[in-house]
Amino acid sequence: MTSASDFFRQVRSSIREVSPKETDERRSAGAVLLDVREQVEWDAGFIPGAVHIPRGYLEQQIESLVPNRASEVILYCASGVRSAYGAATMSQLGYENVASMAGGINAWRALGLPVAQPAHLTPEQQQRYSRHLLIPEVGPAGQARLLESKVLLVGAGGLGSPAALYLAAAGVGTLGIVDFDLVDVSNLQRQVLHTTDRVGEPKVESAKRTIEALNPDVKVIATEAILGPDNVAGLIDGYDVIIDGTDTFDTRYLLNDAAVERGIPVVHASVYRFEGQLTTFVPYDGPCYRCLYPTPPPPELAPPCSLVGVLGVVPGIMGLLQANEALKLLLGIGETLKGRLLLFDALDGTFSELRLERDPACPACSDTAREARVGREALPLPIEVSR
């Protein structure tokens, strides 16, 4: 019969152990750090970036968490015993590059290396966001990230309404809303943030009331203003993502240039009757609005919705797709529409996709423009809109 301590010695000699310092280096190099302690231990603090599977569930859950058996995985527990057993198990399962961190998180803490606290959600939040918490790609950490995120909606109209409602429902902690307009009865066919009894009220005030009634977790920063060259920088500063729900070329170029300069992604959509266009502009990583449309059409080729009409659901659908893009950007999951223009045709019920390129001569986001920007005035608007 083998004693427990002999058995552990055998297991330990069959696996690779790494020091906390080496673990820290491997973590930065992309190794998966796997915490195999119990939930209560995890809740008391874990190594930043680690994933968590309690030792008892390791065999059942490791394949879905780390599908590639060639991935480098370093396991840790409190002192290095359970992680050694876990590493041996993973080797038996065919994982080729597995190690156990010697001394566990106790040794890690003793060296003064960083420890993260798990996302704290109140019991009310755990209920409210329970459908998010069940999705591994969101989970408590993702939900906490949303609650700390800031999204700016420029325009509380046809696009901004559905985007704001769903971002608020999703628990995006701060929603900035900029609009200069008053609620008009003709808005209510599509601008679902507003209600009949609020006709004549500022849209931003109406939006704030609707959002706060939907989700008290959300802080609404309402600004009744026209976005202009003098205020754009102050209005967009500090936001993680901007939803472009404006309806003129002037504001679209203005917003683009200011967002590119500050490195803030803009989720763009525009609509015309039964059709919509959508893409995500990630400064310097993908094309910007000026790369896509270097100059705007003349007014007769780009009449506003107030003159040509729009089927109410079209901005509804496009606005929700904008919210979807924003959530992916905030959570760092999935593939955004960066470099792709999505076209929606409501009559045909079709989506088409076009490939977009960064324009190497773009006056806003080319490398040359980026270097030249230091100390320079804002770009002029393209000639057609500034006349």
Add this chain to the structure above:
Amino acid sequence: MSRIVLPAILSADAGGAKSVDVDGRTVGALVDDLVARHPALGDRLRDADGGLHRFVNVYLNGEDVRYLAGLDTRVDADDEVRLLPAIAGG
């Protein structure tokens, strides 16, 4: 024949057609044939020098022809060209 797909904002000047079958070996020739069939589109697509307006984007099978060979980009039968001006509505 190749096909040119038109957004609603242009199709009004093509008798309401959302796509038009046209002949030509280059993107430019397809646009010439489109305008010959629907002359009302001429001013909407072409500038005074006969080139395409800068605000009309052209995609061949989903790729912007600005990064191919522009209007000289070769087109095969069954290729799809899409004309796309910016829209601002929100």
